[in-house]
Amino acid sequence: MSKEFNAFEMAQRQFDAVADKLQLDTGLRDLLRWPQREYHFTIPVTMDDGSVKVFKGFRVQHNDARGPAKGGIRFHPQETVDTVRALATWMTWKCAVVDIPLGGGKGGVICDPHDLSSREQQALCRGWVRQVAPNVGPVQDVPAPDVMTNPQHMVWILDEYEKLAGGHFPGFITGKPVEVGGSLGRTEATGYGVIFTVREAMKRHGMSIKGVRASLQGFGNVSQYAAKLFIELGGMVVAVSCWDNDDQCAYTFRKLDGIDVEYLLSITSRFGTIDKEKAGENGYEVLEAEAWLEQEVEILIPAALENQITGDNVGRISEKVKVLAEGANGPTTPEADAVLKEREIFVIPDFLANAGGVTCSYFEQVQCNMNFFWPKEEVLDRLDQKMTTAFRAVASLSEETGEYMRDAAYMIAIQRVATACHLRGWA
Numbered sequence: 115m116s117k118e119f120n121a122f123e124m125a126q127r128q129f130d131a132v133a134d135k136l137q138l139d140t141g142l143r144d145l146l147r148w149p150q151r152e153y154h155f156t157i158p159v160t161m162d163d164g165s166v167k168v169f170k171g172f173r174v175q176h177n178d179a180r181g182p183a184k185g186g187i188r189f190h191p192q193e194t195v196d197t198v199r200a201l202a203t204w205m206t207w208k209c210a211v212v213d214i215p216l217g218g219g220k221g222g223v224i225c226d227p228h229d230l231s232s233r234e235q236q237a238l239c240r241g242w243v244r245q246v247a248p249n250v251g252p253v254q255d256v257p258a259p260d261v262m263t264n265p266q267h268m269v270w271i272l273d274e275y276e277k278l279a280g281g282h283f284p285g286f287i288t289g290k291p292v293e294v295g296g297s298l299g300r301t302e303a304t305g306y307g308v309i310f311t312v313r314e315a316m317k318r319h320g321m322s323i324k325g326v327r328a329s330l331q332g333f334g335n336v337s338q339y340a341a342k343l344f345i346e347l348g349g350m351v352v353a354v355s356c357w358d359n360d361d362q363c364a365y366t367f368r369k370l371d372g373i374d375v376e377y378l379l380s381i382t383s384r385f386g387t388i389d390k391e392k393a394g395e396n397g398y399e400v401l402e403a404e405a406w407l408e409q410e411v412e413i414l415i416p417a418a419l420e421n422q423i424t425g426d427n428v429g430r431i432s433e434k435v436k437v438l439a440e441g442a443n444g445p446t447t448p449e450a451d452a453v454l455k456e457r458e459i460f461v462i463p464d465f466l467a468n469a470g471g472v473t474c475s476y477f478e479q480v481q482c483n484m485n486f487f488w489p490k491e492e493v494l495d496r497l498d499q500k501m502t503t504a505f506r507a508v509a510s511l512s513e514e515t516g517e518y519m520r521d522a523a524y525m526i527a528i529q530r531v532a533t534a535c536h537l538r539g540w541a
């Protein structure tokens with residue numbers, strides 16, 4: 115990651131450009147450029163060896179004009195408050211673009227869960243929520259999984275919160291296991307949502323997914339399910355990249371006649387590392403980290419972390435690429451974005467492409483509130499409808515006005531949030 119990269123500066127730059135287009139007045143700009151509230155705290159954890167280790171945690175609530183703040187909690191060794199601020203800001207736009215009644219928030223802990231035992235992770239989760247319990251909750255701020263957090267972490271957080279609150283509040287957190295009030299389809303939702311938008315983009319270009327090739331960055335929750343659905347719809351995934359926990363770097367796994375997601379999963383460790391040797395013996399080429407970016411494919415899907423397609427490597431993208439769907443949050447820097455725009459690559463911006471996760475989280479809350487749970491088909495059907503409607507609104511605005519897809523998505527989202535702030539009399 116380049117030293118100068120600051121995700122929050124990037125989020126603010128993106129906002130400023132669209133605020134100009136929308137001619138927002140100063141008060142509203144000042145309000146929306148910054149989080150409404152943020153909490154910084156320490157979490158002491160008694161480690162398995164008896165020592166106490168203190169972790170740093172954050173929760174940022176960017177805007178709650180449209181509803182309670184909503185967004186995941188990340189565990190990451192390089193977490194910074196500015197990254198959490200950026201991600202919270204993007205959550206506000208994400209919930210607005212798919213038109214769900216939620217605001218934007220994000221949390222983080224500076225830690226590497228690979229170095230923590232299950233008991234230590236549980237203590238960290240419980241410690242995190244104890245620090246913010248008075249400021250979060252089903253009607254204030256609703257967390258969810260994100261990078262390196264999972265449904266088990268969510269239950270520990272829920273359980274601690276319920277102990278403090280003295281009752282059952284399943285709508286406090288989403289991404290729970292289905293056995294404890296989770297929604298069917300939540301695991302698949304973000305990756306599937308990416309492909310619903312890709313499918314719609316292809317339709318708009320008069321193309322079908324059949325026979326089309328894709329290359330993905332990452333092999334986590336988003337990438338795995340995006341690849342699965344893309345293949346199910348008749349496409350072919352020729353490459354995925356994956357972080358290698360032993361070597362502390364990523365590799366690209368390429369198979370020109372199409373990767374097999376189930377096979378790769380069968381040789382992936384519990385830390386998410388694909389076994390290079392086994393892959394090599396089974397027809398996969400093991401290439402360097404960024405090789406995923408220069409594959410001769412029609413579709414590129416960065417689905418790992420922020421700051422991955424930069425001014426330095428954007429030139430490696432093949433002439434063949436038609437659609438770039440951002441499965442991750444903030445994968446493309448403004449410098450790289452300008453090049454994509456210039457090359458007329460059809461970009462499905464992050465807060466639209468990856469909104470499937472939070473949309474399904476909203477369905478999870480709705481089901482928890484009703485205490486009545488839908489079958490998986492119903493959840494995925496509703497998800498498809500929401501994503502398709504949002505995609506079409508953005509693509510139509512982009513076609514009508516000639517605005518770049520990212521700007522069109524921002525215009526719709528910012529306008530919705532600005533209207534809510536205005537109606538509340540905030541600005």
Ligand code: GLU
Pocket residue numbers: 184185186187208256257258259260261288289443468469471472473475
């Ligand atoms: N962490 C996911 C995101 O970035 C999901 C958030 C949620 O479900 O609240 O969109």
